[in-house]
Each structure stands twice: as structure tokens, then as C-alpha cells.
Amino acid sequence: MYAPVDPVTDQTWPPMPAVFHELALAAAAAGGYPEFSPDACLINRYCPGAKLSLHQDKDEQDLRAPIVSVSLGLPAIFQFGGLQRSDPLQRLLLEHGDVVVWGGESRLFYHGIQPLKAGHHPETGDCRYNLTFRQAGGRQY
Secondary structure, three states, rough: OOEEOOOOOOOOOOOHHHHHHHHHHHHHHOOOOOOOOEEEEEEEEEOOOOOEEOOOOOOOOOOOOEEEEEEOOOOOEEEEEOOOOOOOOOOEEEEOOOEEEHHHHHHOOEEEEEOOOOOOOOOOOEEEEEEEEEEEOOOOO
């Protein structure tokens, strides 16, 4: 479940920047989810060697809302499976500026990122950033 306050500072989270919100709305609409209204943005930073193990995104109140993922910086290999961790994986190279939207039947598919290879990106240096937009609570989809 998503916490209403930052556990470190005990302060409410800052509002989502308008440009982020608009990007997530446009991507979701292009992916067939015009009703999507993101209220959370998780920002992950990956340095060389970092990975994200296979997992499901299932902490949101309404799992009918899609996930919108924006890749920035170094390329990464995105792994996308099925409803079981042991299901076969598809692997997709995600590069700077790529956006992935998934929902519907694939909403609970296992997914992750393979260990990031070393490199340099002119805008992000030796790292990759990922913005993941979700409709975590509140308004029902």
C-alpha cells in the first residue's frame, strides 16, 4: 500500500510535476487507457550492475488501471513474463525516451530489469532512470 507521507521526513509527498502528469496521461491514452489518472510516480535510479528482480505491481487499490513506465539514460533489458514467475520471458531493449504502457490481462505479469551494463549517456551520465506512473489510490478506474 502507498503511504500518504514520506517515512523519512514525515512530510506529505510533493505534488507530481505537471509535465510528468501530462506525459503519463498522453502515454496511457495512446495505449488505450484514456481514463487513467496517475497519482503516484516512483523514480528508480539504476547504476551499472543494478537490476530489478521479477515482480508484480499489485499494491494499487484498483488493478484495472495501467502502469506507465518511462526510460531515461542508459539502455536496459526489460523482462516481461506472465502471471507465474516461471512463465517464459520476453526481453525488450529500452532506450532513452522509451515508454511502455501495460494493463488489462498483462497488468499483473511478472517483469523486471536485467543488470545494467556500464556506459555513458550524455544526459544522465553512467545511470539509467525510470519513472513509473500509477493510479495508486483514491479515484477508482
